[in-house]
Amino acid sequence: MPFRPVQYLRRLARRHFAAQDLPDAGEGPPPADCLRVEAEGEYAPCRVYRHLDDNEKWLRSVLGDSSDLVLRRTQVLGPRGAWREALVCYMEALADPAAVADAIMRAVTYEAGLLGTRLRQLPAGEPVLVHVASVRWVREWREVLHGILSGDTALFLEGEDRALLCATRGFETRAVEEPTLESTLKGPREGFVESIGVNMSLLRRWVKTPRLRFRRLMLGDLVNVRVEVAYIEGLAGRELVDELLSRLNRIKLEDPLGSNAVAEFISDTPLAPVPLVLATERPDRAAAALAEGRIVILVDNTPYALIVPCDMGMVLASPEDHFVNSFFAFLNRTLRLLALILTLTAPGLYVALTTFHTEMLPTAFFLRLQAAREGVPLPSLAEAVVMGVVFELLREAGLRMPRQVGQAISVVGALVIGDAAVRAAVISPIMLVVVGITAITAFAIPGYVALLAMWLPRLLFTVAAGVLGLFGLAAAVTVTVYYGLSLRSFGIPYFYPYVPSTLSDLKDLVFRAPAWAMVRRPSQLARGEPMRMPYPQPPAPPPAGRRRGGGGAPR
Amino acid sequence: MKGSAGRPLPARRPRSQISATEGIALGTCLAWPTAVLYLPSVVASEGRENGWLGVLLGGVAVIPITLLLAALAGRLPRLGLVDQAGVALGRWMGKVVGGLFVLGTGVLTIYALRAGVEMVGLLTLPRTPPWVLAVVITLQGVVGAWFGLEVVARAAVLAFLSVGVVLVFLVPGFIPMFDARRLFPVLAEGPGPLLRSAGVSAGFWGQVILLAMSAESFHAPSALRAATLGAGAGSLLVGWLMVVLAQGAAGWYGVSRFAMPAIEVVRSVRVLLPLLERVDVLVVIGWTAMGFVQMAWLLWACARGVARVLGLVDSRPLVMPLAAVLCALSLTNPEDLVTLILVWTRTVVPLVTAGLAGLVALVWLVTALRDLGVRGAGR
Numbered sequence: 026m027p028f029r030p031v032q033y034l035r036r037l038a039r040r041h042f043a044a045q046d047l048p049d050a051g052e053g054p055p056p057a058d059c060l061r062v063e064a065e066g067e068y069a070p071c072r073v074y075r076h077l078d079d080n081e082k083w084l085r086s087v088l089g090d091s092s093d094l095v096l097r098r099t100q101v102l103g104p105r106g107a108w109r110e111a112l113v114c115y116m117e118a119l120a121d122p123a124a125v126a127d128a129i130m131r132a133v134t135y136e137a138g139l140l141g142t143r144l145r146q147l148p149a150g151e152p153v154l155v156h157v158a159s160v161r162w163v164r165e166w167r168e169v170l171h172g173i174l175s176g177d178t179a180l181f182l183e184g185e186d187r188a189l190l191c192a193t194r195g196f197e198t199r200a201v202e203e204p205t206l207e208s209t210l211k212g213p214r215e216g217f218v219e220s221i222g223v224n225m226s227l228l229r230r231w232v233k234t235p236r237l238r239f240r241r242l243m244l245g246d247l248v249n250v251r252v253e254v255a256y257i258e259g260l261a262g263r264e265l266v267d268e269l270l271s272r273l274n275r276i277k278l279e280d281p282l283g284s285n286a287v288a289e290f291i292s293d294t295p296l297a298p299v300p301l302v303l304a305t306e307r308p309d310r311a312a313a314a315l316a317e318g319r320i321v322i323l324v325d326n327t328p329y330a331l332i333v334p335c336d337m338g339m340v341l342a343s344p345e346d347h348f349v350n351s352f353f354a355f356l357n358r359t360l361r362l363l364a365l366i367l368t369l370t371a372p373g374l375y376v377a378l379t380t381f382h383t384e385m386l387p388t389a390f391f392l393r394l395q396a397a398r399e400g401v402p403l404p405s406l407a408e409a410v411v412m413g414v415v416f417e418l419l420r421e422a423g424l425r426m427p428r429q430v431g432q433a434i435s436v437v438g439a440l441v442i443g444d445a446a447v448r449a450a451v452i453s454p455i456m457l458v459v460v461g462i463t464a465i466t467a468f469a470i471p472g473y474v475a476l477l478a479m480w481l482p483r484l485l486f487t488v489a490a491g492v493l494g495l496f497g498l499a500a501a502v503t504v505t506v507y508y509g510l511s512l513r514s515f516g517i518p519y520f521y522p523y524v525p526s527t528l529s530d531l532k533d534l535v536f537r538a539p540a541w542a543m544v545r546r547p548s549q550l551a552r553g554e555p556m557r558m559p560y561p562q563p564p565a566p567p568p569a570g571r572r573r574g575g576g577g578a579p580r
Numbered sequence: 581m582k583g584s585a586g587r588p589l590p591a592r593r594p595r596s597q598i599s600a601t602e603g604i605a606l607g608t609c610l611a612w613p614t615a616v617l618y619l620p621s622v623v624a625s626e627g628r629e630n631g632w633l634g635v636l637l638g639g640v641a642v643i644p645i646t647l648l649l650a651a652l653a654g655r656l657p658r659l660g661l662v663d664q665a666g667v668a669l670g671r672w673m674g675k676v677v678g679g680l681f682v683l684g685t686g687v688l689t690i691y692a693l694r695a696g697v698e699m700v701g702l703l704t705l706p707r708t709p710p711w712v713l714a715v716v717i718t719l720q721g722v723v724g725a726w727f728g729l730e731v732v733a734r735a736a737v738l739a740f741l742s743v744g745v746v747l748v749f750l751v752p753g754f755i756p757m758f759d760a761r762r763l764f765p766v767l768a769e770g771p772g773p774l775l776r777s778a779g780v781s782a783g784f785w786g787q788v789i790l791l792a793m794s795a796e797s798f799h800a801p802s803a804l805r806a807a808t809l810g811a812g813a814g815s816l817l818v819g820w821l822m823v824v825l826a827q828g829a830a831g832w833y834g835v836s837r838f839a840m841p842a843i844e845v846v847r848s849v850r851v852l853l854p855l856l857e858r859v860d861v862l863v864v865i866g867w868t869a870m871g872f873v874q875m876a877w878l879l880w881a882c883a884r885g886v887a888r889v890l891g892l893v894d895s896r897p898l899v900m901p902l903a904a905v906l907c908a909l910s911l912t913n914p915e916d917l918v919t920l921i922l923v924w925t926r927t928v929v930p931l932v933t934a935g936l937a938g939l940v941a942l943v944w945l946v947t948a949l950r951d952l953g954v955r956g957a958g959r
Contacts, residue, residue, distance in 0.1 A: 385862075493708065495862075499869060500719075500720045502869075503724075503869060524602075
């Protein structure tokens, strides 16, 4: 790493002032600036004080006079029957008041008194009794504050330079519901929710292996967003995990952080108009990605999981494919591929054929086309571009409106505007057909982001076809393919598994092989453990004579 | 491994890696687009009834080229031809030989570009000025070359789909008119026509020698060997099929009358009659996809070669200026298509290809005589 003198001096100065500003435990409250968390550990850790007065003062100075802040002094009976001063702190809006009252307040005072004799036998490291399943001692204010702001209750004891963080989160979360954008007919109906804890449990339920690892990171200096990086040890490449963690650790942000912002921070090509980090709301899809050696990123307050590396095969795949017969999956995927080609090129083909290559069309058909276009003031290119924009407007408006109004907008767009425009000879009827084909084929492609990503290349292809016919269209497609081929997601070529590809990769591309035949994992991933199963396991029914009931009919 | 006079080998930057499959696609892109259009006419006029046999005979040229490239890459692995020449012949002679190789590549680029412009202009956009088409083809090639060899090689794999499209429309068009008797008798006029057609076609298949420029990007010398052999065989197979079908359908005389007999035949195809009157435009567009990749590859090879001759690590800044020069030169070629094809197919391609093969052979010979590089590597 090259030596950078200015940054070195800056870091030195920061350390110097940090050392001055952050006193040891027992001294006066430090400034709020000590809450800044640096991944490199440039600041000295700011620890909990031994005296309750200092702790209370510190908490009040940092959290202010927020109306939902609860700070309550109480007496705690500890080992050897000694009563000690204690301070309970939680946020009323986030913690469950009943849990705080029963599991902590009642336990530390009333029940501890009843069990005083037994409490004397508690080890010295456990000087308090609480009825909470998840407790942990923390020493740094950073952890204490994050716990309190996440709904935990912090219990401070006089003379202890640490706090007991009790899990009392009680705020309302949305129940697990069916995914809205990635719904399936036969697949599971569970989708991720905003609570990261629930999302982790959903993943754990799908991937019941002790090798599943979660790495926690706190991102955003101001808002401290919790991010969990999930991967299967040994399957996900070590370099891949390290690269992702280093990209995440580089994020310095003061604003709230959603999964999309995280994706933009870690993307290989941030301005790419295609998703290089896949967002999914399906736990089964995230689990399947984990089993392939990919990494899943969960961001708190976001009902999506991010998957890296992401390739075009993932973007074009539907979760439904793995819940139907492989033959039907093949048909569906073929249709989607055809839909992709059509939605990208249909307007361009129309423009090219009606403008440059009219000799390709049968004469009678061409004459009917010309008759239909009679009186239309716009050339084909302008017609296609305008209708493309109108279609995108209707789609966007339909999404923003409530469901009932959205349907009305669709009807207005499809019938009223289209019909009126044709009657007024603003556009030709065939153009409506082309726009309709474009729209239907676009919606056949799974994933809302993929739908958005089609817009720009479609416009480019249409304009190119309007300028140089099919030749221009071919040139624009080629350049777009070059660009797509140059993209990578965490080192994996974006066009993988189309190119580069191996024979085993082709088993889950357009044609989906039966589950028993997909022996290998994707060749670009999980290189340490490339095999899903030791050998193909085709179903092998017993011979006819050994079947129950004596086998089949005699021949 | 050390270079001549004990100098270390030239510094290399991290480079892209391409597989044997991608190399085959890349090599096929070099010979196939031009061979499928113009070769039937040329070998028919040179070899008469023997043309289809001469194509096969010319394909033998791929074998020594494959062996030559593999042997050189085995001795001096992970180096392009210019660097290999520098190691074998010394700094300045290496630059001269490398420069000659780049010059040959440039000449092929110029003619390929002009042929593409003429073909597209004639068949799909007759009212568009040639310079517009030349600029568009060049610009897309610049984009591909800018992204690098890895991207171009993978685009070549995808362009294989266009081969399928072209064959789907071409082969059914020929079959109803096919008569095997038109392919015989062979050797009726002695071996002369056969050898002439073999010589012409050897020039087409021998264009895989240009893979020497990208030898540094292959995983291993064996991958280069597989790519060269596969590309030569693939191009040969498709080209031979086109020649056989064209001569069987129209006879050698009929084929030799047209500049692009394949397109003339496909005009009679009526498989999509209710929807499309003419499918030859689709064939041209399918062909264009591979032609585009060919142009991107050639521009990359020129830029890479010039960069190595000048001792530059990054060839990307050279892509645009070189492309502009080559594009301008391509427009100064013969005015009419017939003259262009005659000059190109009978003179430029065979001579340039033979010259490039000779340069590679020279480098390998010196390397072997001086016992440079890694002995036994890549075998």
